[in-house]
Amino acid sequence: GQQVMQIPQYQHVQEGEDFTTYCNSSTTLSNIQWYKQRPGGHPVFLIQLVKSGEVKKQKRLTFQFGEAKKNSSLHITATQTTDVGTYFCAGYAGNMLTFGGGTRLMVKP
Amino acid sequence: DTEVTQTPKHLVMGMTNKKSLKCEQHMGHRAMYWYKQKAKKPPELMFVYSYEKLSINESVPSRFSPECPNSSLLNLHLHALQPEDSALYLCASSQRGGYTDTQYFGPGTRLTVL
Numbered sequence: 001g002q003q004v005m006q007i008p009q010y011q012h013v014q015e016g017e018d019f020t021t022y023c024n025s026s027t028t029l030s031n032i033q034w035y036k037q038r039p040g041g042h043p044v045f046l047i048q049l050v051k052s053g054e055v056k057k058q059k060r061l062t063f064q065f066g067e068a069k070k071n072s073s074l075h076i077t078a079t080q081t082t083d084v085g086t087y088f089c090a091g092y093a094g095n096m097l098t099f100g101g102g103t104r105l106m107v108k109p
Numbered sequence: 110d111t112e113v114t115q116t117p118k119h120l121v122m123g124m125t126n127k128k129s130l131k132c133e134q135h136m137g138h139r140a141m142y143w144y145k146q147k148a149k150k151p152p153e154l155m156f157v158y159s160y161e162k163l164s165i166n167e168s169v170p171s172r173f174s175p176e177c178p179n180s181s182l183l184n185l186h187l188h189a190l191q192p193e194d195s196a197l198y199l200c201a202s203s204q205r206g207g208y209t210d211t212q213y214f215g216p217g218t219r220l221t222v223l
Contacts, residue, residue, distance in 0.1 A: 041216070042199055045211045095206050096157070099151035102150075
């Protein structure tokens with residue numbers, strides 16, 4: 001079955017530093033979605049990428065979808081303490097959404 | 110209204126108890142999902158209902174029994190659970206269940222099995 005892997009598992013950064021998480025799928029994805037889960041919270045949808053090579057920005061967050069549609073990345077510029085949480089990528093196989101293992105971001109003020 | 114609600118927020122039950130988790134959405138979504146999430150792990154899909162019909166059952170043990178009484182409600186009936194079933198149970202909904210759907214998650218029910 002489809003496997004979605006994310007690295008790193010954890011990342012500690014100083015406030016103001018940049019952060020990147022990488023997502024790789026064992027199969028070609030029709031699209032990729034990114035979710036954020038705050039500590040004690042539930043996953044919240046951030047964005048969906050559909051086209052090969054697509055890049056989307058949301059303020060300090062930049063999302064990329066690889067040319068082969070098998071990998072993706074999320075980059076946060078100048079992290080803030082509000083960015084703390086676990087970031088999951090997720091890809092559909094049929095109508096099943098498979099989540100990557102997540103990257104837990106911790107930001108030191 | 111873009112909210113998915115779940116009750117109860119917390120549940121402690123013994124291995125011989127029967128309990129139910131409830132989920133509700135009023136976004137007109139026709140697909141609803143149950144996920145199980147262990148600490149520091151991603152959500153794992155358990156069941157998918159599409160247009161009130163069970164379309165996916167991810168080899169979940171029969172001690173978990175889903176029910177979709179109507180398009181807005183989703184229940185998960187629990188019976189004879191094991192301590193390893195302790196987890197956060199998340200309900201989600203999406204528009205049609207298609208592969209471009211955004212899933213909207215509820216706050217979850219934190220279940221402890223003693």
